[in-house]
Amino acid sequence: MALCLLLAPAAHAAEPTGRITGVGGIFFKSKDPKALMAWYRDVLGIKIEAWGGAAMTYDAPGHPPAVIVNAFRETSGYMNPSTREFMLNFAVDDLSAFLDRLKAKGVAVLKRDDSDPSGKFAWIIDPDGTKIELWEPKPEPAPK
Template sequence: MKRVSLIALAAVLLSPPALAAEPGAHITGIGGVFVTSKDPKALAKWYRDVLGIALEPWGGAILRYDAPGHPPMALWNAMPENSDEIAPSHRDFMINFAVDDLDAYVARLKAKGVAILKVEADKTGKFAWILDPDGTKIELWQAVTK
């Protein structure tokens, strides 16, 4: 999926929330991202040491929606199998992390020896892409602030 369609999706998400027409329970947001790894402890250590994600004693992390500078939403989007949006990863998903200062974050990653695949900006914000040790593509996003 091209960035243009993600921009349209973000515009819809930034509008007042609309719940499904069905009465009853509704999805209110992303509750977690769960990945598999041949070495989950080493992968968690990389996310802690390289990306700066604070790990909890149980081994995962809590990423709060109400953290300062966090965008007011999280996106979910299904892409075609042959989409180049996730390349060069061979995983079936990509993780997007919101950051408060993309330039400083990219500089910190470079200092830690992380290869930056690409950096770009559009009207929704600034983006950078990297791969984790398992080859999962990570999109870093600094949202435009109003």
């Protein structure tokens, strides 16, 4: 008596190795890296490690749903008034509270937009002139 097994094809084939799995870092030049990282620590509240940079892990509840990588046309004004070729985006848990903390430290908010379907946004400039986008992601719907 022969036993015959019928296997259904997998819904999603396993992806091959040798692929991008995520953003591993953001690196940029500064005239005074130590002072700039101190600003990120003292003003934005980013924990700076002994080696001089920050390690932001995503193993905590409430982390952003995705890390966005996107290119803009050279003529885009989205990063204005910064003249840098990049912009940073940091997710925050409560945009209003975070902006209150920044204003108390003398940081000017360029603009705020609560109308985007993906969440709330605000923009500031760091001491090197880099535009920073702050993003409070729209809450994910509760499971049914």
